[in-house]
Amino acid sequence: MNQKTKKKLISLLQLAIGIGLIVLIFFKIENMSDLLIAVRPAARHWDLLLSGTAGFVLCIFYCTLRWKLLLDAQGLKLSLGRALVLYFVGHFFNSFLFGVTGGDFVKAYFVYKEAPNKKTEAVSTVFLDRIVGLLALILLTVIIMAIRLPFFLTCKETRLALAFNVILLIAVVGGLFVVFRQNLFERWAFFRRLEQKTSLGQVVSRVYNAFHLCLNHPGLLFKTIVLSLVNHIWLIMCIFFLGMALEIHLPLADYITVFLIIDAVAAIPLTPGGLGTREAATIFLLGVLDVPETRALSLSLLIYATIMVWSLVGGIIYLFYSYSLGQAPSTLTTEDRGMRSG
Numbered sequence: 331m332n333q334k335t336k337k338k339l340i341s342l343l344q345l346a347i348g349i350g351l352i353v354l355i356f357f358k359i360e361n362m363s364d365l366l367i368a369v370r371p372a373a374r375h376w377d378l379l380l381s382g383t384a385g386f387v388l389c390i391f392y393c394t395l396r397w398k399l400l401l402d403a404q405g406l407k408l409s410l411g412r413a414l415v416l417y418f419v420g421h422f423f424n425s426f427l428f429g430v431t432g433g434d435f436v437k438a439y440f441v442y443k444e445a446p447n448k449k450t451e452a453v454s455t456v457f458l459d460r461i462v463g464l465l466a467l468i469l470l471t472v473i474i475m476a477i478r479l480p481f482f483l484t485c486k487e488t489r490l491a492l493a494f495n496v497i498l499l500i501a502v503v504g505g506l507f508v509v510f511r512q513n514l515f516e517r518w519a520f521f522r523r524l525e526q527k528t529s530l531g532q533v534v535s536r537v538y539n540a541f542h543l544c545l546n547h548p549g550l551l552f553k554t555i556v557l558s559l560v561n562h563i564w565l566i567m568c569i570f571f572l573g574m575a576l577e578i579h580l581p582l583a584d585y586i587t588v589f590l591i592i593d594a595v596a597a598i599p600l601t602p603g604g605l606g607t608r609e610a611a612t613i614f615l616l617g618v619l620d621v622p623e624t625r626a627l628s629l630s631l632l633i634y635a636t637i638m639v640w641s642l643v644g645g646i647i648y649l650f651y652s653y654s655l656g657q658a659p660s661t662l663t664t665e666d667r668g669m670r671s672g
Contacts, residue, residue, distance in 0.1 A: 344600065344601050345601070345605075347600060347601050347606065348600075348601030348605030348606040348607070349605070349606070350606070351601070351605070351606025351607065351609065351610055352605065352606050352609060355606070355609055355610065355613065355627060358623075359623065359624060359627070364622075364624045365624045365627065365628060367624070368576065368622070368624040368625045368627075368628040369576070369628050369632075371575065371576050371577040372575045372576055372632070375574065375575040375576075375577070376575075378571045378572070378574050378575035379571075379572065379575040381568075381571045382568045382569065382570075382571030382572035382575065382636065383568075383572070383636045383639060385564070385567065385568040385571065386565070386568050386636050386637070386639075386640055387640060388564055389561050389564055389565050389568070390414070390417055390418060390421060390640065391414065392557050392558075392560055392561035392564065393417060393459070393463070393557075393561055394410070394413050394414045394417040395410075395557055396459060396462065396463070396553075396554045396557040396558060396561070397413060397417060397455065397456075397459045398410060398413045399550060399553055399554055399557075400455040400458055400459055400462075400550075400554065401413065401441070401455050403455075403547065403550055404448065404451040404452075404454070404455055405445075405448065405451070406441055406444070406445050406448055406451060406452060406455065408441065408444060412444075415647055415651055416437050416440050416441065417437065418640075418643065418644035418647045418648075419433070419436060419437065419440070419644055419647060419648040419651060420433035420434060420436055420437035420456075420644075421433060421640065421641055421644045422641045422642070422643075422644030422645040422647075422648055423436045423644075423648075424641075425637065425638060425641035425644075434456045434457065434460070435453075435456075437456050438452045438453040438455075438456045441455070441456075459554075462551075462554045462555060462558055463558045463561070464502070464597060465502055465503075465555070465558075466555050466558030466559050466561075466562060467558070467562055467590070467593060467594055467597065468495060468498055468499045468502060468594065469499060469555075469559075470559055470562055470563075470590060471495045471499075471590040471591060471594055472495055472496055472499050474586060474587055474590055475491075475492050475495060475496075478583075478587045479492075481587060481618075484618065485618070487614065488615075488618065491591050495591070495594060498594075562590065562593065563586070565589075565593070566585055566586050566589045566590070567582075568636070569585060569589050569629070569633055570582055570585045572629060572632050572633060572636065573585060573629050575632075576625055576628055576629055576632070577625075578616070578621055578625055578626075578629060580619060580621070584619055588612075588615040588616060588618075588619065591611065591615060592608060592611045592612050592615060595607050595608065595611040596608040596611070605634070608630055608633070608634065609627060609630040609631070612626050612627070612629060612630040613626045613627055613630070616629070
């Protein structure tokens, strides 16, 4: 079995797990009419529904600003408008391609087309963008957990969530410190030989240097972390509007507390886009706050629908962008595979 087949099987397994979780959740609902009743308030509060859905575009904008800072640090000078277009395109492919990094490779591909001599750096910025976003999410989650410690000590499951995120933060920060506090290619002879004698070593060296530059630049790291924190908070504000549209009347502090944990769970690449895992976590954590299961599920599905709406917008942008370059969309995957293997 070749590597490509294995990746497809893994992606299909992830999709099957996600669909299985959704089916299981729906089977647990005794009366499906309760789900329809839970959704009805959104029609009355259409202004809140529209605010939550439209506000999501700011999340894409904040993420684009963060990514552009990383691009600039690597000498990849894209305009903000072009970076925003590519981020929308990546958002579309992340939602509709198997695997969690499909859109990342598409973004990297188009940046590579802008600067062919910096292919490795283009790929590095995309994945470093993900690392910074995840680091900020974990950091913010642990801070909120410390502030709302009594809530997380109420039951076994919330205590496990607290321990998991603390361990995850320590592991991520510790790993980054050990790897990037000194240049491995300068300190260790093994890495120097790998770089000098193999083409793989040269690629690894360029990726490492790209990461090393960003993570050892305090100003750059600070700005990207701040943008990530703003993005996570604003995303929860959008969820707050959607929740109020469904008449889930909880304080904003409770939304921030539970949805940071839910976002962290959804970020685990177990299913495509957190499908199923997000719904299960939402039902459980909102249940701790006495929100009925059907309303919690409705909110989670509404969040997913909002993400899909803006993903489709990204698809439309991708069509116009591809044809403006004189390239049919169907040719992208072939060239993209070539870039991955190169």
